[in-house]
Amino acid sequence: MIKFFLVAFGLPWLLFPVMYLWGVGAWALVMMFTPALGVIAQGEVYRPELRLRDFAAFFYPLVWVAASVAVTALFVPPSGPEAGIRYLLARMVNVPAEEVPRDFVDAIITQNLLVPLLIPFAMLANTFFAFGEEYGWRGYLTPKLAKRLGWVGASLVVGALWGLWHAPVLLLGHNFFEKFWWPSVPLFMLFCAASSPVLTWAYLRHGVWGAAAFHGGINAFAGAYFLLYPPEPTWLLNPAGVMGTAGWIPLTLYAIWDIRRMQNTGHINADATPPTHHSSR
Amino acid sequence: MYEYWLSRWEIITIDTRFYLPYLLAPLALIPIVVYVVSRIYGIRKLPRRAFPWFIVAFVVVLLAMYGPDLTAPERMGFAVGGGRLVVDVGWWGVPSGKVYNLSDCGLEWINASTTRIWRSGRGGPYVVIGKITLMPQVVEGYGMVTRDAEWILVARCPDATYILGGPGLSPRVVHD
Numbered sequence: 001m002i003k004f005f006l007v008a009f010g011l012p013w014l015l016f017p018v019m020y021l022w023g024v025g026a027w028a029l030v031m032m033f034t035p036a037l038g039v040i041a042q043g044e045v046y047r048p049e050l051r052l053r054d055f056a057a058f059f060y061p062l063v064w065v066a067a068s069v070a071v072t073a074l075f076v077p078p079s080g081p082e083a084g085i086r087y088l089l090a091r092m093v094n095v096p097a098e099e100v101p102r103d104f105v106d107a108i109i110t111q112n113l114l115v116p117l118l119i120p121f122a123m124l125a126n127t128f129f130a131f132g133e134e135y136g137w138r139g140y141l142t143p144k145l146a147k148r149l150g151w152v153g154a155s156l157v158v159g160a161l162w163g164l165w166h167a168p169v170l171l172l173g174h175n176f177f178e179k180f181w182w183p184s185v186p187l188f189m190l191f192c193a194a195s196s197p198v199l200t201w202a203y204l205r206h207g208v209w210g211a212a213a214f215h216g217g218i219n220a221f222a223g224a225y226f227l228l229y230p231p232e233p234t235w236l237l238n239p240a241g242v243m244g245t246a247g248w249i250p251l252t253l254y255a256i257w258d259i260r261r262m263q264n265t266g267h268i269n270a271d272a273t274p275p276t277h278h279s280s281r
Numbered sequence: 282m283y284e285y286w287l288s289r290w291e292i293i294t295i296d297t298r299f300y301l302p303y304l305l306a307p308l309a310l311i312p313i314v315v316y317v318v319s320r321i322y323g324i325r326k327l328p329r330r331a332f333p334w335f336i337v338a339f340v341v342v343l344l345a346m347y348g349p350d351l352t353a354p355e356r357m358g359f360a361v362g363g364g365r366l367v368v369d370v371g372w373w374g375v376p377s378g379k380v381y382n383l384s385d386c387g388l389e390w391i392n393a394s395t396t397r398i399w400r401s402g403r404g405g406p407y408v409v410i411g412k413i414t415l416m417p418q419v420v421e422g423y424g425m426v427t428r429d430a431e432w433i434l435v436a437r438c439p440d441a442t443y444i445l446g447g448p449g450l451s452p453r454v455v456h457d
Contacts, residue, residue, distance in 0.1 A: 018305075026306035033310075036317045045320055093397070101399050101414045132317065 035136020068247025126216030159196025163189030285447030373411035
């Protein structure tokens with residue numbers, strides 16, 4: 001596993017100065033393929049089956065967004081799309097939120113209303129890039145660790161590692177909008193640990209491409225949260241923050257229950273080696 | 282008299298210089314993706330029919346990058362001084378061929394360091410063209426402003442408000 005870790009964790013840090021100079025941008029997409037490169041470097045390449053029906057998992061994270069919004073609504077009333085979009089625009093150009101002209105906020109809200117038209121493209125693009133990660137995290141590392149820790153334990157450990165792996169982009173402001181704000185790393189490790197059992201569940205049900213579709217769905221739909229809540233404070237009212245993490249809890253509990261059920265009924269490959277093809281269950 | 286003119290070709294070259302570092306990421310991404318997918322799925326040779334698709338993808342990327350620039354007029358800009366204001370842009374809603382007597386327009390000068398430009402129209406690395414809003418002054422109008430402009434001229438003319446800025450433009454040049 002050493003080569004896997006060296007490549008998956010080392011390459012993003014090699015990219016760090018480049019991303020610092022020119023912005024994260026498309027370099028994040030390059031980074032998303034480093035776990036897959038790690039598996040190749042380790043010499044344990046496997047071939048996941050590509051089935052169209054597994055792409056349905058792309059839409060499952062809508063349940064998580066709804067759960068996060070519901071949890072947040074217990075504490076804070078929703079403020080509607082204007083406040084969140086105004087806040088994000090203001091953070092992008094580093095001005096006070098009240099300085100963003102109304103016209104621009106309205107234009108972005110209109111663009112957001114048109115977003116469903118882009119769903120087929122978003123599904124393909126997000127799934128494809130998330131595949132670079134899921135091939136390593138769920139398809140390779142989770143089954144490896146599951147041999148020793150069981151699926152749930154392995155999911156939690158892989159989740160924490162997966163969150164830590166994001167450190168180079170988190171420290172550049174990704175997800176939490178603050179550069180070099182160190183709490184972003186432990187916060188995102190918690191987020192990833194909370195969501196990881198659900199991704200493992202998606203992997204066990206739908207294979208690596210299904211987990212990739214699920215992961216792509218998280219990336220695609222997370223921003224919908226900001227249509228109801230501006231991320232202030234970012235550690236709390238943020239799909240990647242405490243409320244987003246809390247939104248995973250009911251889904252994670254279900255995933256753990258279903259994984260255990262699958263184990264008991266023998267629907268999981270018990271020796272947990274990466275299967276050569278990923279059939280459902 | 283102050284004049285500032287910009288050609289379509291200048292816009293394309295400025296964009297290219299600015300975006301070049303950002304192109305490195307997609308250029309690095311393509312071989313990595315091809316390598317990973319080919320290793321996982323054991324693709325040793327690309328089928329011949331894949332090449333036209335690569336060319337199509339390349340053309341689409343080029344069009345996405347330069348397509349809007351190609352719709353720019355060959356030459357655009359403005360002139361102010363000698364009692365006249367000429368606005369000749371013809372892109373992103375900014376009119377072309379407009380000539381005003383300065384005495385008909387209310388002029389206001391805003392130091393660029395005291396304002397932030399918001400635009401609906403063409404942004405990019407060097408020049409903003411289209412509907413412009415200056416904040417926190419809350420001034421709206423059509424025009425073009427370059428990034429190196431020190432002063433921004435707000436001209437409230439009878440049929441429109443223009444927001445204009447270029448290298449070296451200052452209140453003094455209007456009277457020269």
